[in-house]
Amino acid sequence: MVVINFFRDLLGFRKNSPYVKNYLNDANIRSSIYMAFIIVVLEIWLIIRQTTEYIIPDWDNAMLTQNAFQYVFSYISYYLLFIVVGASMFLFALFYYNNKLYKKAEFITNIITASISILWIFFLIPQDLGKTTIDKFTTVFLYSLLPLMGSLIISHSIYKRLKNKNNTYLAISIIVVFAAVCLVFGIKFGYSDFISKSRPKMIICFLTMILFVACLLIWKPYISIIILTTIFVIFSNMLKNYSTLEEGNRIFLDGDEINYITFLISLTMVTISVYQQRVTEALKDERLIHDAVFDDLSGIHNIKHFYSNINLHKELNNDYYNNKICLFINIFNFRTINDQKGFQIGDEFICNLAKKTTEIFKLDHVSRISDDHIVVLTSIDGFMDKIDILKEEVKKLSNGLFVQLKVGGCKPNNDESLNRTIDKARYACGLIKRNPEITYIEYDDKMDDRFKKRQYIMNHLEEAIEKEWIKPFYQPVVWSDTKELCGAEALARWIDPTYGFLSPADFIPLLEDVRLIHKLDEHIINMVCKNMRQALDENKTVVPVSINFSRLDFELMDVIQVLKNATEKYNINKDYIHVEITESALAYSIDILNNIITTLKKDGYAIWLDDFGSGYSSLNVLKDFMFDVIKIDMKFLSNFEKNERTKDILDCIIMLANRLGMKTLTEGVETKEEADFLNEIGCGRLQGYLFGKPFKLEEFEEKIENKELIVSKKIL
Ligand code: C2E
Ligand code: CA
Ligand code: CA
Numbered sequence: 001m002v003v004i005n006f007f008r009d010l011l012g013f014r015k016n017s018p019y020v021k022n023y024l025n026d027a028n029i030r031s032s033i034y035m036a037f038i039i040v041v042l043e044i045w046l047i048i049r050q051t052t053e054y055i056i057p058d059w060d061n062a063m064l065t066q067n068a069f070q071y072v073f074s075y076i077s078y079y080l081l082f083i084v085v086g087a088s089m090f091l092f093a094l095f096y097y098n099n100k101l102y103k104k105a106e107f108i109t110n111i112i113t114a115s116i117s118i119l120w121i122f123f124l125i126p127q128d129l130g131k132t133t134i135d136k137f138t139t140v141f142l143y144s145l146l147p148l149m150g151s152l153i154i155s156h157s158i159y160k161r162l163k164n165k166n167n168t169y170l171a172i173s174i175i176v177v178f179a180a181v182c183l184v185f186g187i188k189f190g191y192s193d194f195i196s197k198s199r200p201k202m203i204i205c206f207l208t209m210i211l212f213v214a215c216l217l218i219w220k221p222y223i224s225i226i227i228l229t230t231i232f233v234i235f236s237n238m239l240k241n242y243s244t245l246e247e248g249n250r251i252f253l254d255g256d257e258i259n260y261i262t263f264l265i266s267l268t269m270v271t272i273s274v275y276q277q278r279v280t281e282a283l284k285d286e287r288l289i290h291d292a293v294f295d296d297l298s299g300i301h302n303i304k305h306f307y308s309n310i311n312l313h314k315e316l317n318n319d320y321y322n323n324k325i326c327l328f329i330n331i332f333n334f335r336t337i338n339d340q341k342g343f344q345i346g347d348e349f350i351c352n353l354a355k356k357t358t359e360i361f362k363l364d365h366v367s368r369i370s371d372d373h374i375v376v377l378t379s380i381d382g383f384m385d386k387i388d389i390l391k392e393e394v395k396k397l398s399n400g401l402f403v404q405l406k407v408g409g410c411k412p413n414n415d416e417s418l419n420r421t422i423d424k425a426r427y428a429c430g431l432i433k434r435n436p437e438i439t440y441i442e443y444d445d446k447m448d449d450r451f452k453k454r455q456y457i458m459n460h461l462e463e464a465i466e467k468e469w470i471k472p473f474y475q476p477v478v479w480s481d482t483k484e485l486c487g488a489e490a491l492a493r494w495i496d497p498t499y500g501f502l503s504p505a506d507f508i509p510l511l512e513d514v515r516l517i518h519k520l521d522e523h524i525i526n527m528v529c530k531n532m533r534q535a536l537d538e539n540k541t542v543v544p545v546s547i548n549f550s551r552l553d554f555e556l557m558d559v560i561q562v563l564k565n566a567t568e569k570y571n572i573n574k575d576y577i578h579v580e581i582t583e584s585a586l587a588y589s590i591d592i593l594n595n596i597i598t599t600l601k602k603d604g605y606a607i608w609l610d611d612f613g614s615g616y617s618s619l620n621v622l623k624d625f626m627f628d629v630i631k632i633d634m635k636f637l638s639n640f641e642k643n644e645r646t647k648d649i650l651d652c653i654i655m656l657a658n659r660l661g662m663k664t665l666t667e668g669v670e671t672k673e674e675a676d677f678l679n680e681i682g683c684g685r686l687q688g689y690l691f692g693k694p695f696k697l698e699e700f701e702e703k704i705e706n707k708e709l710i711v712s713k714k715i716l
Contacts, residue, residue: 331394461511
């Protein structure tokens with residue numbers, strides 16, 4: 001079996017993929033450019049030779065005996081034939097490669113080819129047929145090659161016009177005809193030189209043509225073997241026949257035969273090795289292209305291919321977007337799968353989702369853009385039915401876990417980049433994330449303002465940081481017993497020249513969505529240290545500041561280094577910076593965070609647990625980490641008055657924290673009753689509108705200055 005396979009592969013009986021076929025075909029057309037060029041030059045040289053050797057010396061005589069035009073053509077018609085064939089091939093190959101040139105130049109090629117073919121058939125063949133040295137059949141065959149090639153070139157361009165694409169079969173046929181022309185040319189001139197009295201045994205022309213066809217063009221090995229053997233058999237037989245007919249110095253010796261066979265064998269080996277090498281190259285290329293076009297995880301097209309493919313369609317058809325809609329597909333709660341079943345199952349889910357989507361949107365463009373997000377460009381007709389089918393599939397794939405299909409749609413148009421259309425579809429999709437009743441929503445004008453604001457925020461983040469439109473506001477944190485100031489929380493605010501005051505709700509979730517949040521947080525860290533340094537230099541009282549870190553910060557930047565850089569640059573004592581990490585962050589990336597938190601603590605930063613009680617893994621988090629302070633989420637206080645149990649829960653949480661050796665802070669304190677109660681149950685720190693909203697730096701400092709906020713002696 002191994003041996004059979006070896007020979008099957010060696011002789012080229014293995015079926016090649018369309019890509020490899022195209023690759024070899026393209027390589028052939030490329031080689032044909034050079035071959036055709038050389039043939040044209042060679043023929044011109046032969047015409048010049050013929051003219052100086054026969055036509056000019058015999059000119060007077062010719063004028064006397066026959067029509068001068070016919071006289072000239074009887075000498076150079078063969079050469080002209082090959083010039084035309086070579087030139088057509090050359091032009092064809094050239095235009096085949098250049099799509100833009102193609103449109104303009106194929107017309108010229110067609111006209112030239114057609115007119116010369118007609119000239120050939122009606123004028124030169126009949127007048128030359130009588131004087132041929134080879135038999136009539138070969139001559140007719142030889143002459144018919146040109147019109148054949150001409151008609152192939154013309155039908156190729158017509159086909160291309162009709163179908164709007166390259167036709168490889170016609171290209172292959174043109175090459176085959178071209179190769180045949182070369183071989184016939186080689187035989188004819190090799191033979192005529194052999195029998196000529198003045199230049200016996202000049203068969204270099206024959207050998208050159210064989211080398212051209214066999215080595216520059218790539219055939220499957222078994223085809224090369226057939227071509228070479230046939231041509232050699234025909235040619236050596238012609239020579240043998242001649243030498244038995246005519247005696248004298250033009251004999252075909254045994255030695256010649258051996259030379260021919262050796263040459264045939266070595267040439268065959270060369271062609272096989274060239275073929276194998278090209279196929280290996282093509283396969284390597286194919287793999288590279290595959291990787292560039294397909295998504296690693298799901299195996300469906302990647303987004304780059306999505307864009308380029310659609311752009312290609314659009315270039316060919318300006319109305320391509322008519323009746324089309326772009327869909328952004330997202331799986332709500334996808335994280336549950338990763339969390340509960342592990343990443344491998346999560347990946348499998350994405351793979352299956354991608355495959356199902358491609359199956360359902362069979363004739364459309366489908367690509368995975370990131371995570372569990374897939375984009376589709378589909379026809380408006382019936383796309384809702386397809387979404388319904390996909391919804392059912394998602395239900396099946398989810399295996400009982402609560403995940404839901406969410407789809408946002410947006411109609412593309414020529415005035416807007418596809419990228420932006422996808423963004424709009426994504427935006428629309430985000431709006432129905434938390435509504436279990438709705439699966440599909442289409443982007444509309446009403447969403448436009450909010451969407452534009454979002455785009456604005458994304459596009460202006462760098463500028464807002466650079467120009468300090470984004471800055472920290474400071475919200476007081478007080479001791480619950482004395483109500484004296486013991487710290488502040490830095491909360492980002494964006495004061496924009498166009499949109500005015502932007503609150504974190506406008507930009508934090510968005511920046512997390514697009515994975516740019518670390519830029520903002522790095523900026524806030526720097527600003528906090530900078531503000532603190534300035535206050536210290538001006539001999540103002542400073543209090544420790546807690547800074548909010550997003551879960552993604554730990555993935556997107558080196559938090560330890562960023563903090564180190566800022567505190568060193570502004571020479572800030574690490575005691576004065578607290579790191580706030582939300583409970584949900586810890587639930588998702590426990591491994592990465594574990595190390596970082598340990599290092600941060602070792603470096604001397606206090607670690608505060610933000611939003612305790614807002615998620616569903618609060619107690620777990622307490623088990624795994626030792627926090628300096630737990631910030632209890634203000635949601636607990638939302639119906640403080642009415643619900644007695646709220647108080648009990650708070651009481652227990654604080655007891656629990658004390659037991660674990662962690663300090664407590666409750667945020668969102670708005671009334672005196674709440675503050676009194678929290679003090680009573682032993683919550684150490686309080687934060688909320690009752691003690692002050694987040695203030696601008698100047699305002700915060702002013703309040704300290706005029707003793708509206710009294711800084712406690714006990715700070716840490
Ligand atoms: P958070 O860390 O829980 O911040 C507390 C939020 O509660 C702040 O909202 C604050 O203004 C608000 N707040 C304070 N006291 C009261 C009160 O008595 N009653 C009520 N109803 N609200 C109060 P803000 O500033 O809008 O920030 C919202 C969230 O945005 C923050 O929640 C935090 O998660 C995030 N955030 C803010 N600044 C940054 C930042 O620089 N980086 C990161 N990564 N996130 C930030
Ligand atoms: Ca916070
Ligand atoms: Ca909080």
